[in-house]
Amino acid sequence: MSSDSILTIKNLQFSYGARIIADGMDIDIERGKITTIMGPSGTGKTTLLRMIGGQVRPHAGEVRYEGKNIPDLNKDALLAARKSMGLLFQASALFTGLSVFDNVAFPIREHTQLSEQMVSHLVLSKLEAVGLRGAAELMPGELSGGMARRVALARAIALDPRLMMYDEPFVGQDPITMSVITRLIKLLNDSLGMTSIIVSHDVHDAMAISDFVYLIAEGKVIASGTPEELRQSESPWARQFLRAEPDGPVSFQYPATDYQTDLFASVE
Template sequence: MSESFQPNQSLVSSANLENARLNLIREDQPRIRDAAAPEPATLNQWIEAEAENYVEIQNLSFQRGSRIIYDDLTMSFPKGKVTAVMGPSGTGKTTLLKLMGGQLQPTSGSIIVAGVDVARASRTELFDVRKRMGMLFQSGALFSDLSVYENVAFPLRAHTELPEDMIRDIVLMKLHSVGLRGARELMPSELSGGMARRVALARAIVLDPEMVMYDEPFTGQDPISMSVLLQLIRLLNDTLELTSIIVSHDVQETLDIADYLYIIADGRVIGQGEPKEVMNSDSALVQQFMLGLPDGPVPFHFPSQNYRDDILEGRH
């Protein structure tokens, strides 16, 4: 990469302003909520909460086959902030994003994204909402038969009737913002993992969405592309006034970037709050997860019978 990571000046200053504004809002809000969020007392409060949160998940339950993935989950994702959802693997974090995108239907409960209940939306409503959200998949999910340029142009071609020169301008702008303007002719197979993820990010924001969802953005990244990604997510969130939702199990990186944290395990929220508060949580499960301890409430051993009995059984 010949150019250093240098967003232009106006973007930075507007980002600072935006941060200041967000900080103000943050002061007004109640900082922590209990795991079982209290029902808003008055209508006014409810409307207020509605306006602050881009995504509201209420009493969500989801089953896959006979396995319960989520049981009565209630979460909210404030507008304009980076909210992270963490938890051990296998807790269905990606499933949560797919539920928000309306790709899966919950068993019960509601998911309100930008005022639309995606669990009950019609097909056209759903596709309209999806135009307002971008999603960065774990693998990048670039279309392997299209070049980098065409990948980023894809949503524009699908949803707009823009002339070719305008599409070119937008695509180059978005590619520039992730630092890959020079890689536009490459095919996805020629990109490194980190570059593919950045291209996917450019594609996710090409329609100027209001919300971007990141599915495990830090998995398998070298330290350089990790910090590039961290900086990009933060910067895009602040300059474009996005609502960002990150699903991850990489504790350190997520703590660095998130404004608000949810920790889920066994289908429910076990801890939430700002990073510092979650770090100091007295829940043993949260502590085990945050510190990465091998044994604790999540046992090291898969459920089994008594060790001694098991060994001796072979002797009979």
């Protein structure tokens, strides 16, 4: 564990039935840095974020955030820890019954006693940061996917979290929105002094802004290092993933019985 770690995951174990998500996973997130956790689809990256946020309880191991082991916290302590975290959901998860303004104001109104004028100033400044101050009165149904993602980002940073987590922030975005979101993540991390964790399988954009990268597969960290170190890695996993090669340790086919047996079983 680094002396300036905000989050340390140690010997993490978790599975959904036979599907292993974490099998002795160790991850260290350094304060103030952007760390990306990459891996093939279905490796449990989103579940990992949910374990950090205390929404999913690991079967064993530690998820130590600012010195406190998240799975050991009681409900009140967990809620207190979450106040300093932000999570950008893959599906944006905006409250459909509230306007853009009220969505961003939601955490501020819930956790502070600020006057409505002050709430308004804060909300508009967050919306300005994501370039959507002009959309404050729109409803979530009136937003494009990229706009919804940016509103969700404004809401996630409303209380200036110390740890910001992004779940697949680039998925389903057009190139312009993708570049805007990439720039925003970097800008927010540096200007607000946050620590960022990006979960993604978008190699190009995620590595461009990351200080450190973890590559996970089959419940373990299979490679880690700076983006440059990872590019030079000789690990077959890292090579296949970063170069998008179809052949390698990660199989395209879901485990199945022999193809010929399946095809001709009924004939015999």
